[in-house]
Amino acid sequence: MLRILHQIFRTGIVTEPLPPAEETEIEVIGVRLEEAIKRYFRRSLTIREIDAGSCNGCELEIHALNNPIYNCERFGIHFTASPRFADILLVTGPVSINMEIALIRTYNATPNPKFVIAVGDCGYNGGIFGESYASLGGIGKIIPVDVYIHGCPPKPADILNGILKSIEDSRPT
Amino acid sequence: MNVLIQITTSILGSDARQDNSQYPATMPLYQIPKERFAEAAKSMKTAGARLVAEWATDETSFGKGFGIYVCYAKDSEYLIVKTYTPLNDPTFPSLTKKFVPAYRFERQMRSLMGVVPLEHPDSRPWIKHEDWPENVYPLRKSFDASKPIPRVKGEYQWIRAEGEGVYEIPVGPVHAGIIEPGHFRFQAVGEDVINLEEKLGYVHKGIEKRFESISWEDGAKLAGRVSGDSTVAHALCYSHAVESMTGCNPHGRALWLRALMLERERIANHLGDIGAICNDAAFAFMLYQLTILKEKLLRTNLKIFGHRFMMDKIIPGGTSVDINKDAKKEILAEMDWLTNEFERLVTIYDENPSLEDRVRDTGILPPEKAKELCVVGFVARASGQEMDCRILSPFPPYDRIVPKMTVLGSGDVHARGWVRVEEVRDSIRLIREILNSLPEGKIREGFTPPSPDKSGFAIVEGWRGEIVYWVQSCPKGGINRCMVRDPSTVNWIALEEAIHGNIVPDFPLCNKSFNQSYSGHDL
Ligand code: SF4
Numbered sequence: 001m002l003r004i005l006h007q008i009f010r011t012g013i014v015t016e017p018l019p020p021a022e023e024t025e026i027e028v029i030g031v032r033l034e035e036a037i038k039r040y041f042r043r044s045l046t047i048r049e050i051d052a053g054s055c056n057g058c059e060l061e062i063h064a065l066n067n068p069i070y071n072c073e074r075f076g077i078h079f080t081a082s083p084r085f086a087d088i089l090l091v092t093g094p095v096s097i098n099m100e101i102a103l104i105r106t107y108n109a110t111p112n113p114k115f116v117i118a119v120g121d122c123g124y125n126g127g128i129f130g131e132s133y134a135s136l137g138g139i140g141k142i143i144p145v146d147v148y149i150h151g152c153p154p155k156p157a158d159i160l161n162g163i164l165k166s167i168e169d170s171r172p173t
Numbered sequence: 174m175n176v177l178i179q180i181t182t183s184i185l186g187s188d189a190r191q192d193n194s195q196y197p198a199t200m201p202l203y204q205i206p207k208e209r210f211a212e213a214a215k216s217m218k219t220a221g222a223r224l225v226a227e228w229a230t231d232e233t234s235f236g237k238g239f240g241i242y243v244c245y246a247k248d249s250e251y252l253i254v255k256t257y258t259p260l261n262d263p264t265f266p267s268l269t270k271k272f273v274p275a276y277r278f279e280r281q282m283r284s285l286m287g288v289v290p291l292e293h294p295d296s297r298p299w300i301k302h303e304d305w306p307e308n309v310y311p312l313r314k315s316f317d318a319s320k321p322i323p324r325v326k327g328e329y330q331w332i333r334a335e336g337e338g339v340y341e342i343p344v345g346p347v348h349a350g351i352i353e354p355g356h357f358r359f360q361a362v363g364e365d366v367i368n369l370e371e372k373l374g375y376v377h378k379g380i381e382k383r384f385e386s387i388s389w390e391d392g393a394k395l396a397g398r399v400s401g402d403s404t405v406a407h408a409l410c411y412s413h414a415v416e417s418m419t420g421c422n423p424h425g426r427a428l429w430l431r432a433l434m435l436e437r438e439r440i441a442n443h444l445g446d447i448g449a450i451c452n453d454a455a456f457a458f459m460l461y462q463l464t465i466l467k468e469k470l471l472r473t474n475l476k477i478f479g480h481r482f483m484m485d486k487i488i489p490g491g492t493s494v495d496i497n498k499d500a501k502k503e504i505l506a507e508m509d510w511l512t513n514e515f516e517r518l519v520t521i522y523d524e525n526p527s528l529e530d531r532v533r534d535t536g537i538l539p540p541e542k543a544k545e546l547c548v549v550g551f552v553a554r555a556s557g558q559e560m561d562c563r564i565l566s567p568f569p570p571y572d573r574i575v576p577k578m579t580v581l582g583s584g585d586v587h588a589r590g591w592v593r594v595e596e597v598r599d600s601i602r603l604i605r606e607i608l609n610s611l612p613e614g615k616i617r618e619g620f621t622p623p624s625p626d627k628s629g630f631a632i633v634e635g636w637r638g639e640i641v642y643w644v645q646s647c648p649k650g651g652i653n654r655c656m657v658r659d660p661s662t663v664n665w666i667a668l669e670e671a672i673h674g675n676i677v678p679d680f681p682l683c684n685k686s687f688n689q690s691y692s693g694h695d696l
Contacts, residue, residue, distance in 0.1 A: 003521050004458060005289075029569065049351045053376045055692045057401025062351050063445075064214060067464035081349035096695075097322055098302050098375045099354060102346050116626065128398055133311050133318045134379035155481065 005077050011068075017037040045077045045163075048086035048110065051130075052103045052139060054093030058120040062090060077163065083109040088163065092119045094126035094135040095142045107143045117162055119147045121152045130151075175201065177222060177245055177252035184216050185209055192255065199566075200630040207241075210256045211266040214243065222247040223547040224272035226641055226658040227279065229286040231314045233260065233351040234648055235626070239288050241265045242656075243275075244630075244641070245371060249565040253630065255644070256488075257366075258288060267293040274547045274663045285381075286312040296560030300374040300695060303327035311382050317320040318382050334360035334368050342677065346375045353691035364612035364676040369669045384644075389415055392652060393488050393688075396642070397675065399657055400693035401482065405431075405438040406635025407693075408487040411655075413568065413631035414642040415489045418623035426614040427491035428569045433504075433607045434483045434492075436600040439636040440511075441470045443593040443600075446688050450590045453682040454531035462518050466511060473507055473515040491617030501608050508601050511666040515601075517590040519594055533588040538671040539584055548667045550660045551596065552640015554580050555588035563634040574606045596636075625650050637661065637690065659693030 049062055065072040066079070080086055083106045095103060105117070118139040121127035126137035143149050149162035181203055182189050188206055195202035205213055217224075224246040230291035238259040244254050258265050267290035268275040279290035287310035298305070304324045311317055334341075339362055346354035356372040380399055384392055396411035397404040409431055416423070423431075428682035436612050448463030471481040477500045486494045496504075522528065538548070542555035553560055561578050563571045579595035581588040623629070628645040638660035647653040668687050674682060 001526065003517075007462065007517060007521060007556060007634070008458070009466070050347055051351075051353050051376065053378050054353070055398040055401040056353055057398065057404065057484070059351055060352065060402060060445075060482070061264060064468060066212045066462070067463060068461050069468050069469050077353060083347075093376070094378055096376050097305075098377055098695075099346065102354065102375070104313075106347055128395055129378045129380070131319075131321075132383065133320065133322050133377045134377050134382075136321055143591075152398075152484065155475075 005163045012148050018162065044172075045075075045087050045167075046080045046085050047077060047088045047089045047090050047155050047163075048080055048083045048106070050078060050092070050103060050106050052091050052093045052099045052142075053096030054071075054122060055137065057068045058092035058122070061156050062092070062119065062155045064156040065159060066103065072160065072162065075160075083107075084111065086110050088115045088117060089115060089143075090119055090159075090163075091143075091145075092123055094122045094129045094131075094137055095139060097134045097136060100136060100142055103139075103142055115146045115167070116143055117147045117149060119162070120154060121150060124150060175252065177217065177220065177247055177250050177251045177277055178203070179229070180216050181205075181213055181252065181254065185213060189213075194627045195253065196627060196629045200251045202255055202628070204255045204257075207256045207265060210241070210254070211268065211271070213254055214268045215273045217245045217252075218271045222252075222668050223544075224268070224274050224278075225251065225547070225639075225659045226277055226643075226656065226662070227268065227282065228643070228656040228658075229282045229288045229312070230645060230654045231286065231312060232257075232653075233314050234653065239281075239286065240261055241288065242270065242643070244643070248649040251566070251630070251632070264291050266291055267291075269293055271549065273545055273666070277662070277666065284310075287304060287312055297330060299328055300377050302374055311379060311519075316382075318379065318386075329372060330357055331372075332368065332370050336362075337363050339367070355691050359680070361677055364678070366505070366672050366675055366677055369672045369680075371665060371669060373665065373691060374695050376692045380696040381655060381657060383535050384652050387652070389652065390620070391487060392644075392655065394485055396657070397484050397487070399696065400661075400690040401484075401657055402442055402647070402690065403438065403498065403635045403637060403640070403693065404482050404484045404658070405434045405487060406640050407659075408485070409435060410631050410633035410635075410640045410642045411644070412487055412489045413633065414521075414629040414644045415623060416629075417631060418622075418627045418629035418646065419675075421490055421618055421620055423618050424614045424616065425489040425569070425612040425614045426495075427618075429607050429611050430492045430494070430496065430616065432570050432574075433485060433486055433496075433604060433611075434478065435635070436603050436607070437474060438483065439466050439475075440597050440604075441598045442636045443597045444470070444515075444683070447522075447590055447593055447597075449685050449688070450532065450586065450682065451528060452684045454528050456525065456528050459522060460516065465516055470507070470511070473504065477503065485585045488617065488620075490620030491615070492619070494615045499613070505605065505608055508604055509535060512598075512601055515597060522594075526608055529587070531679075532683060532686075533583075535586045536671040536675055536686060537584045538667050540582060542670050543584065543667065546670065547669050548638075548662070548664050549642060550634070550664065551589060551592045551636075551639065552660075552664050552667055554578065555592045556584035557582045560639070561634050562639050563631045565570075566632060568633075570607065570610075573610070574603055576603060579625065586590050586682055589686040622646075622650060635660065637688075637693075638664070657696060658692075659690055663688035664689050665694055
C-alpha cells in the first residue's frame, strides 16, 4: 500500500511532463471544449464508441483519450456503455456488412439531440478497405455524420479537436 | 532434414511430390492426392505436429480447380501439404476430427470459397453471417466483389444448454467498452458459466479478397491494417513472404531496424494489456500508470519513425524510415527510463494480494488443452508450450540476438500476464542490443514484384504470437491469393475452453488476459 501511495505522489499530475507544443494544443482544445459543453450539454458530454468494422488502430487512439495524459474526463467527457445515455456517437472503421444492422440499431437507440463523429480515414470513405462486398465504405453511407476526423489513425489530440468541432459547428437537433 | 517431409514421403511414397514454385526452401510444399489428404494429416498428428493453418485457393486462372492447403509445424519445421479438388466436385476430407483448429478453418473455407469439408461435424457458416445468401462465395474468382452482398432472412443456430436453472446471457456485438465487436453467448447456472459460444465475423471487411486487386507494394499497407495493434508484425510477415518469392534480400540495417520496430510494438501492447488486466481486476491504478508509459513510447515512435504505431514503415525490400545517432541515443535513454518505471510497477503488482486473488487460478487453459487446440504466442507459452518463432525459426537479426523464452505452466490469467511482464523486460534488452550493433548501410533494396506462378510463405512472432502469410502470384503476375493467419484465428477458441467453470463476472478479466484480435480473425 505504501508503495502505491508513494508511486501516486511520485507520478503527480502527469500533464506536466508533456512536451510543451502538445500540451498547449490540448489545453486550448480543453478550454474551448469546456465552454461548448457548458452551453449545450451542461458540463457533461457522454460518448458511446462504436467499432463498425475498424482494424482496431482507431480504437487504440480513442482509448488513449482516457489515459492520464489526455485525461478527457477533466473536460466533462466520458464514455458510456449504453447508447441510451449518449450525446455523441464516435464511430470507427469502414462499415462492414456484418456490423451495418448493429450500427443502425445503436444509432436509433441514442436519444436526440445526438452527434455522430466518424473517426479515421476508413470512417470517411472506407479507407484502404474501400467499398466491396463486405465493406460498405464510410460511416456516412449508413447513418448521418456530423464531423469527420481524418487520419490513419487520427492522433488523440486530433480526436479531441474533432469532438470540439462537432459541438461548435452543428446545433443539436 | 525436415522430419515432417520424411514422414510424408515415407508414408505416401511417390504420391507426394514437391512443388518447386514454393518459397522459401525451408518451408516446402508437397502436393498429394485428395484421397490421401486425411491419411497424411493422421501421420502428422502421430508425429506430434500442430496444424498451423488450413485454406483454399481458386486456381481456375492456372487452368486448375480449387487448391486445398494445410500447414503443419513441429518445433522449428514447417510443411505445407496441398491437394486439388475439381470445380464440379468441390469437396475434401475434413481434418477436424484430427486437429481441433481445422474446425473453424474448414467452416470458413466452406463459407467463403464454397469447398465442402466432408464429414465436418458443423455445417453452420463462419465469418459469413446467417443473412448472407447461401451460394455467395467471395473468394472465388467468379465472384463480383464490387457490390455489397444482398441480405436474406436467416437465423444463427446457437448451441443450447437445457436444464433446471440454466439461463443464457447474450453479449454484443457492440460491447460496453471501447473494444472491437463480437458476440458471446453464455449459458450459466447461478454465477457459473457452463458454456460459452463465440460468434465472430462482425468486422469482416474482405481483406483477403482485397489483396487480389492491389499491387504488391500496397499489399504491405493492407497487411499493416489487418490488425492495427500489430501493424509492424503483419507488414513484416507479408514482406518476408513476398521477398522470399523474389529473392530480394534487404540489407542488414533494414533487418535490424525492422526488429527494433517489432520489439517496440511488443512492449507498447504488452504494457497496455498488463494494465488492462489489472483494471479488470479492479486495480485501476496500474492501468493509469502503465498507459502513461505506453503513451510515452508512442510519442517517441511518432518523433523518430513518423507514426505512433509505425504504420507503413516496413515495406517489401526494407524499411521506409531510418534513424540517426540522436534517435539511437534517445531510444537508449528511454529504455533506461522505462526499465526503472516498469520495475517499480511490477513490484507493486507482485506485492498486491487482492490482485493475486483475482488473477491466479482464474481462466485456466491447461497445457494439454493448449496443445490440442494448437494455440500460439503468449497464450501458448502461459500454458506450457515452448514456442516462439523468433527463437525456433529465427530470421535475422534474431539469429544473432537470441530472445529469451518465458514458459509458465499454470495457464491462468496470471500466467498470461506474467509471460508478458517477462517479455517486456526481454524486449528492452533486445532493443539495447539492436541499437548497439545496428549495422550501417542502405535501408531499402529495389523491389521487383514476384514472377508469375509462385508462392511464398512466412512466419513472424508478433506480440500476440505467430503470424502466418502465404502469398501466391497469378499466371499473369499480381496477387492470386493472400492467406493471412493472425494468432487470434487459432487462439480465440481457447477462450471458450478457459472460461468453463469460472464465474460470469470473471469473463472480462479472462477475455482481457487473452486479448485476441477481432479484426485479425474476421479479416
Ligand atoms: S483509419 Fe486506419 S487505423 Fe483507423 S480503422 Fe482505418 S485502417 Fe485502422
